Amino acid sequence: xxxxxxxxxxxxxxxxxxxxxAQELTKLYLEKIEKEDxxxxxxxxxxxxxxxxxxxxxDEMIFLNKKLPILAGVPCAIKDNILVEGVKxxxxxxxxxxxxxPYDATAVKKLKEAGAIILGKTNLDExxxxxxxxxxxxxxxxxxxxxxxxxxxxxxxxxxxxxxNFCVFALGSDTGxxxxxxxxxxxxxxxxxxxxxxxxxxxxxFASSLDQIGPMTKNVxxxxxxxxxxxxxxxxxxxxxxxxxxxxxxxxEIKNLKIGVPKEYFVEGIEKEVKEKIEKAIKEYxxxxxxxxxxxxxxxxxALACYYIIAPSEASANLARYDGIKYGFSTMNNxxxxxxxxxxxxxxxxxKGFGKEVRRRIMLGTFSLSVGYYDAYYLxxxxxxxxxxKDFEKAFEKVDLIFTPTSPTLPFKLGEKIDDPLKMYLSDxxxxxxxxxxxxxxxxxxxxxxxxxVGLQIIGKPFEEEKIxxxxxxxxxxxxxx
Amino acid sequence: xxxxxxxxxxxxxxxxxLARLALSEKEIEKYQKELSKILEYIEKLKEVDVSGVEPVFxxxxxxxxxxxxxxxxxxxxxxxxxxxxxxxxxxxxLKVKKVL
Numbered sequence: 001x002x003x004x005x006x007x008x009x010x011x012x013x014x015x016x017x018x019x020x021x022a023q024e025l026t027k028l029y030l031e032k033i034e035k036e037d038x039x040x041x042x043x044x045x046x047x048x049x050x051x052x053x054x055x056x057x058x059d060e061m062i063f064l065n066k067k068l069p070i071l072a073g074v075p076c077a078i079k080d081n082i083l084v085e086g087v088k089x090x091x092x093x094x095x096x097x098x099x100x101x102p103y104d105a106t107a108v109k110k111l112k113e114a115g116a117i118i119l120g121k122t123n124l125d126e127x128x129x130x131x132x133x134x135x136x137x138x139x140x141x142x143x144x145x146x147x148x149x150x151x152x153x154x155x156x157x158x159x160x161x162x163x164x165n166f167c168v169f170a171l172g173s174d175t176g177x178x179x180x181x182x183x184x185x186x187x188x189x190x191x192x193x194x195x196x197x198x199x200x201x202x203x204x205x206f207a208s209s210l211d212q213i214g215p216m217t218k219n220v221x222x223x224x225x226x227x228x229x230x231x232x233x234x235x236x237x238x239x240x241x242x243x244x245x246x247x248x249x250x251x252x253e254i255k256n257l258k259i260g261v262p263k264e265y266f267v268e269g270i271e272k273e274v275k276e277k278i279e280k281a282i283k284e285y286x287x288x289x290x291x292x293x294x295x296x297x298x299x300x301x302x303a304l305a306c307y308y309i310i311a312p313s314e315a316s317a318n319l320a321r322y323d324g325i326k327y328g329f330s331t332m333n334n335x336x337x338x339x340x341x342x343x344x345x346x347x348x349x350x351x352k353g354f355g356k357e358v359r360r361r362i363m364l365g366t367f368s369l370s371v372g373y374y375d376a377y378y379l380x381x382x383x384x385x386x387x388x389x390k391d392f393e394k395a396f397e398k399v400d401l402i403f404t405p406t407s408p409t410l411p412f413k414l415g416e417k418i419d420d421p422l423k424m425y426l427s428d429x430x431x432x433x434x435x436x437x438x439x440x441x442x443x444x445x446x447x448x449x450x451x452x453x454v455g456l457q458i459i460g461k462p463f464e465e466e467k468i469x470x471x472x473x474x475x476x477x478x479x480x481x482x
Numbered sequence: 483x484x485x486x487x488x489x490x491x492x493x494x495x496x497x498x499x500l501a502r503l504a505l506s507e508k509e510i511e512k513y514q515k516e517l518s519k520i521l522e523y524i525e526k527l528k529e530v531d532v533s534g535v536e537p538v539f540x541x542x543x544x545x546x547x548x549x550x551x552x553x554x555x556x557x558x559x560x561x562x563x564x565x566x567x568x569x570x571x572x573x574x575x576l577k578v579k580k581v582l
Binding site for chain 2: 099100102103195209210235238299302305306309320325327332333340345346350354359360362363366367370379381385386389421437438462
């Protein structure tokens with residue numbers, strides 16, 4: 001069987017026609033991972049028992065001719081900062097190395113109810129802080145398309161798993177581009193939903209006003225299916241919103257579609273080949289009748305600086321919970337315990353438990369929030385955030401969607417940026433504004449430069465995911481037919 | 483002349499203390515350099531005229547959500563699992579170092 005072509009629809013068709021059983025398919029994927037993941041490093045933990053048990057349930061449903069839920073028997077992978085009950089959840093950190101999730105994240109619960117088969121947990125930058133998956137305390141993930149290069153990050157393990165056909169789809173999380181940038185680097189589709197669309201319950205918090213869980217898939221149709229399964233209001237996340245606020249999309253007429261292209265995204269720092277591919281993709285839309293308008297998002301040059309105040313500030317507060325007392329890595333029961341006091345447990349557990357980048361961001365956030373610096377840093381960033389949101393509101397008065405590159409560069413080499421934090425941060429320059437404004441955005445592959453993929457970012461108005469999907473599908477169709 | 487670092491070594495030490503992070507002398511020097519470089523980049527924000535602009539802390543216009551003030555039933559199994567995750571425990575309670 002060619003797992004390359006396996007989409008959600010294809011799995012369903014195969015199960016219904018009895019080409020294979022859910023258990024056979026699950027075993028096939030697990031064997032493939034066992035054999036091929038040594039060189040890629042997409043997975044941190046496999047959950048074969050859980051997967052095969054679920055597959056058995058699905059096979060019984062098929063045997064009894066029961067109606068199959070939408071994701072019945074579809075093998076998937078979950079980023080290791082999203083809780084799956086009974087399975088280790090490390091967040092790529094030493095501090096949670098032995099943490100076993102006591103419950104399911106709401107998004108995971110919904111996937112299970114829809115019949116999906118969870119094969120395992122994927123690698124990530126520690127606490128989702130990074131753009132290359134090199135910040136995982138365990139190992140770096142490699143890009144399946146070129147093993148010398150990074151898969152992007154922080155959801156690099158999920159992106160690599162989908163790209164290498166280790167699963168049909170995966171979940172990632174996106175705080176500043178962590179679903180879209182790795183999707184772009186691995187040539188797959190990745191969605192950052194509107195803030196509040198998907199419950200964050202059971203997602204290990206990084207920056208709570210920016211975090212969203214999003215699907216990573218081989219095509220737009222699958223992305224839409226998974227999104228529709230995981231979205232919705234959840235009483236356990238008070239910032240999640242009613243699905244009724246989702247704006248249904250009346251049939252799109254491409255000739256009425258207005259696409260905005262912000263001039264601030266095509267300036268210095270963007271690689272020439274990336275720019276060319278994006279411009280070519282925009283031309284495709286123009287050819288089939290869409291109107292292309294140059295727009296301006298004037299505060300774009302400040303978005304990254306704004307993000308690198310707000311995200312670390314929220315992180316420094318969220319990560320205060322890792323104190324060596326309640327759960328996770330602790331120096332409390334080591335030999336020095338007799339000498340150490342409570343404060344020492346905090347200092348040592350956190351100092352030893354967190355990795356380099358996480359400590360760096362906790363420091364940056366603590367600094368921005370501390371007395372004497374709060375006004376000049378955090379508060380100023382929060383005001384700039386408002387201006388960034390207003391830029392988008394104004395632009396969306398004139399256009400339906402905004403097109404930009406997802407990443408300024410092609411996938412870079414392992415080790416290339418890891419010693420220069422600022423250089424690494426610049427990888428997120430085209431994705432962070434979307435999180436600051438809470439908007440939905442997708443990355444879709446629009447071609448390759450010397451075998452390395454380029455992703456187009458399509459940004460929509462709040463809760464207009466459906467429009468994004470429809471328009472993204474048009475590109476898939478028009479290029480598949482060529 | 484070497485440009486003055488954006489952040490003093492003493493400030494780094496103070497921040498590490500606030501953040502409850504034990505850092506070695508070498509790490510403090512490293513973070514001083516790195517944070518200075520990052521803060522220099524962040525200086526950009528000073529170019530923006532923010533007079534009269536309200537700060538935004540959240541992308542959605544949300545309001546506080548309250549639940550009924552009633553007992554919430556918890557799953558005993560889940561509670562057990564949470565207790566098992568505690569580094570030190572005694573008789574089903576979380577054990578901490580002496581505070582006083």
